[in-house]
Amino acid sequence: MLSKKTKYGLKALTYLASQKENTPVQIAEISEKENISQKFLESILLSLRKSGFLGSKKGKGGGYYLIKYPKEILMTDVMRILEGPIAMVPCVSLNFYEKCDDCPDEATCSVNKLMLMVRDANLDVYRNNTLADLII
Amino acid sequence: MLSKKTKYGLKALTYLASQKENTPVQIAEISEKENISQKFLESILLSLRKSGFLGSKKGKGGGYYLIKYPKEILMTDVMRILEGPIAMVPCVSLNFYEKCDDCPDEATCSVNKLMLMVRDANLDVYRNNTLADLII
DNA sequence: TTATTATCCTATAGATTTAGTAGATTGATA
DNA sequence: TATCAATCTACTAAATCTATAGGATAATAA
Numbered sequence: 140m141l142s143k144k145t146k147y148g149l150k151a152l153t154y155l156a157s158q159k160e161n162t163p164v165q166i167a168e169i170s171e172k173e174n175i176s177q178k179f180l181e182s183i184l185l186s187l188r189k190s191g192f193l194g195s196k197k198g199k200g201g202g203y204y205l206i207k208y209p210k211e212i213l214m215t216d217v218m219r220i221l222e223g224p225i226a227m228v229p230c231v232s233l234n235f236y237e238k239c240d241d242c243p244d245e246a247t248c249s250v251n252k253l254m255l256m257v258r259d260a261n262l263d264v265y266r267n268n269t270l271a272d273l274i275i
Numbered sequence: 276m277l278s279k280k281t282k283y284g285l286k287a288l289t290y291l292a293s294q295k296e297n298t299p300v301q302i303a304e305i306s307e308k309e310n311i312s313q314k315f316l317e318s319i320l321l322s323l324r325k326s327g328f329l330g331s332k333k334g335k336g337g338g339y340y341l342i343k344y345p346k347e348i349l350m351t352d353v354m355r356i357l358e359g360p361i362a363m364v365p366c367v368s369l370n371f372y373e374k375c376d377d378c379p380d381e382a383t384c385s386v387n388k389l390m391l392m393v394r395d396a397n398l399d400v401y402r403n404n405t406l407a408d409l410i411i
Numbered sequence: 412t413t414a415t416t417a418t419c420c421t422a423t424a425g426a427t428t429t430a431g432t433a434g435a436t437t438g439a440t441a
Numbered sequence: 442t443a444t445c446a447a448t449c450t451a452c453t454a455a456a457t458c459t460a461t462a463g464g465a466t467a468a469t470a471a
Contacts, residue, residue: 141363153385174377198468227277241310249289249409260396273385334439
């Protein structure tokens with residue numbers, strides 16, 4: 140299952156990307172328009188800012204705004220921040236590799252074999268889609 | 276993340292599929308060879324039996340065995356039983372469709388659009404792999 | 412300088428899911 | 442009958458998810 144965090148994060152990014160001008164948009168506006176709990180959205184936008192997708196401005200006229208063009212924001216990067224590793228098991232993860240402690244040999248592991256194919260299929264989707272591609 | 280249930284279930288199925296003869300194999304043997312908690316494996320094998328992948332036999336010489344050829348066991352079916360829906364959001368699920376209550380229109384939803392592509396990519400993998408393909 | 416606005420930050424709480432355990436029961440075999 | 446192994450029910454511990462609360466900080470405007 141996709142977490143609500145990821146779902147809300149994607150919706151917020153899309154909302155920002157579809158603004159005519161790239162001026163700050165307040166959390167309150169996004170949360171209202173996209174039906175997202177404001178406090179929860181707050182923490183999501185904060186983490187998106189800390190990972191370099193968003194800029195922010197405090198005080199009146201403040202809010203969040205994209206600091207890259209939607210075309211330059213890859214889904215691989217967004218998903219890794221919001222949802223975590225793209226691989227479903229650490230032993231096939233490119234960025235978060237870890238050996239399974241219960242598995243004696245990856246080369247003969249059926250789970251490894253299947254999840255490697257799944258990872259590649261997912262990567263293919265995320266690498267070939269940017270935030271711009273999600274706007275309808 | 277892939278649940279341990281799915282991981283263990285896949286390992287158990289592969290273990291059964293790689294037996295020379297299709298005679299019953301005891302839970303204890305599988306749990307030992309694959310490093311799986313026996314009691315947990317018990318419940319996993321039970322659900323695989325109830326969903327028509329395995330047969331079982333009680334008493335001496337009893338155990339679990341495949342009731343189909345590995346070649347005939349599609350990963351789509353296995354994954355749906357062990358892990359649940361293949362889609363990451365209900366609104367793009369083929370077998371477990373549900374409308375999102377917070378989303379006014381699927382046709383203009385960015386999450387829907389992305390997750391539809393992800394679902395198709397995953398389905399493609401699971402549909403084109405059987406249990407036989409996982410044996411190394 | 413003061414009031415207002417809106418993000419920033421820490422801590423916490425409730426609900427759900429996951430992973431595993433305990434123990435009694437049922438049925439098959441020798 | 443004794444033994445073996447699956448079946449079934451119930452329970453628990455831990456982790457994760459989805460928030461919520463409330464104050465701190467910074468920018469702007471009067």
